[in-house]
Amino acid sequence: MLNLPIYLDNNATTKLDERVFEAMVPYFTEHYGNAASRSHFFGWEAEEAVDYAREQVAQLVGAEPKEIVFTSGATEADNLGLKGIFEMYATKGNHIITVVTEHKAVLDTCAHIEKLGGEITYLNVDKEGLIDIESLHKAIKPSTILIAVMYANNEIGVIQSIREIGAIARKNGILFFTDATQAAGKIPINVNNDNIDLMAFSAHKMHGPKGTGALYVRRRNPRVRLMAQMDGGGHEKNMRSGTLNVPGIVGFGKACELRRIEMGKDTIQIKKLRDKLESELLKLEHVYINGSAKSRLPNTCNLSFKYIDSESLMQEFNKDIAVSSGSACTSATLEPSYVLKAIGLNNDLVRASIRFGLSRFTTEDEIDYAIDHIRKAVLKVREASLFGK
Numbered sequence: 001m002l003n004l005p006i007y008l009d010n011n012a013t014t015k016l017d018e019r020v021f022e023a024m025v026p027y028f029t030e031h032y033g034n035a036a037s038r039s040h041f042f043g044w045e046a047e048e049a050v051d052y053a054r055e056q057v058a059q060l061v062g063a064e065p066k067e068i069v070f071t072s073g074a075t076e077a078d079n080l081g082l083k084g085i086f087e088m089y090a091t092k093g094n095h096i097i098t099v100v101t102e103h104k105a106v107l108d109t110c111a112h113i114e115k116l117g118g119e120i121t122y123l124n125v126d127k128e129g130l131i132d133i134e135s136l137h138k139a140i141k142p143s144t145i146l147i148a149v150m151y152a153n154n155e156i157g158v159i160q161s162i163r164e165i166g167a168i169a170r171k172n173g174i175l176f177f178t179d180a181t182q183a184a185g186k187i188p189i190n191v192n193n194d195n196i197d198l199m200a201f202s203a204h205k206m207h208g209p210k211g212t213g214a215l216y217v218r219r220r221n222p223r224v225r226l227m228a229q230m231d232g233g234g235h236e237k238n239m240r241s242g243t244l245n246v247p248g249i250v251g252f253g254k255a256c257e258l259r260r261i262e263m264g265k266d267t268i269q270i271k272k273l274r275d276k277l278e279s280e281l282l283k284l285e286h287v288y289i290n291g292s293a294k295s296r297l298p299n300t301c302n303l304s305f306k307y308i309d310s311e312s313l314m315q316e317f318n319k320d321i322a323v324s325s326g327s328a329c330t331s332a333t334l335e336p337s338y339v340l341k342a343i344g345l346n347n348d349l350v351r352a353s354i355r356f357g358l359s360r361f362t363t364e365d366e367i368d369y370a371i372d373h374i375r376k377a378v379l380k381v382r383e384a385s386l387f388g389k
């Protein structure tokens with residue numbers, strides 16, 4: 001049985017896994033203690049649950065539990081990582097290298113840092129969406145304190161050469177930050193093998209709850225220090241004050257554990273369905289893949305349907321199939337996607353783009369339905385525009 005509407009916008013957010021929900025419930029109802037309450041059982045119980053979740057989260061990315069700082073999500077983790085490093089290492093330098101295709105949570109934070117006296121270099125990407133390693137080398141100067149390159153892009157799914165970039169940072173004595181919000185839980189990540197010093201990720205992009213995320217902060221080789229961006233009771237080793245969101249953190253931990261165990265198996269299925277959707281839609285004329293088809297998340301497919309305005313195309317199937325045009329995060333502003341512009345698309349092709357994001361809950365029936373209805377919608381809209389409506 002096919003349930004409509006079909007959700008294919010998993011890069012914006014994901015469905016909460018029922019097993020995650022079940023793990024969270026007792027921390028709303030019975031175990032409502034404050035994890036910072038040291039004097040009684042309610043507090044101990046909550047603290048124990050947070051400790052356990054910290055291990056589950058750390059394990060997904062090969063970190064030590066102590067290196068995980070819980071936040072309200074990846075946006076906050078991006079802010080904490082970038083501003084926290086900029087302020088803490090001010091005596092060493094003020095230069096940060098990042099990339100034009102980063103998420104707004106990184107780009108807007110960098111713009112803020114520029115106002116505070118920071119100097120930011122924005123690396124361009126090629127038509128695949130990848131940075132040029134040579135231009136990274138050239139951008140490094142004595143004042144460079146941080147390189148910030150996202151693991152995988154939220155709009156086109158392109159995966160950067162993180163290990164190589166991290167090695168370059170390390171060789172030059174520069175810290176390496178990555179926004180891994182789209183990658184975590186979808187592809188294997190190991191902060192040690194990948195030479196990562198700081199990493200932002202979020203529960204709701206991996207079937208966990210909204211409003212919970214983490215910043216990984218390396219404690220050894222090198223030990224990274226941060227200036228807190230939230231002052232208060234000194235929670236999270238003084239790096240992020242505020243009473244911990246215990247149910248959210250428990251859910252995040254469970255989500256990470258499930259991804260660690262099931263990622264391999266899920267990926268095979270998700271990629272198979274993504275490839276089917278993509279190859280069937282590519283059979284239409286003038287349809288193009290945006291970004292590298294090779295170095296890409298298994299769940300993401302961003303296509304441009306030439307000669308079509310994606311907003312009018314989406315109107316044809318919007319009530320049955322949920323996708324997004326451009327980035328969900330910027331589509332409120334309806335400005336053409338800066339990511340697609342950066343990989344060289346002209347305005348028409350940007351406006352003709354649709355992003356599909358699959359998940360472990362996507363079924364073959366749903367993909368077959370989507371293929372059929374989107375093909376029909378494309379033909380219909382193209383015909384209508386051909387005859388001037």
Ligand SMILES: *Cc1c(COP(=O)(O)O)cnc(C)c1O
Nearest residue numbers: 073074075103105154181182202
């Ligand atoms: C979703 C997303 C964010 C923001 O995460 P929140 O937890 O919603 O704040 C940041 N970066 C990337 C790459 C994302 O996909």
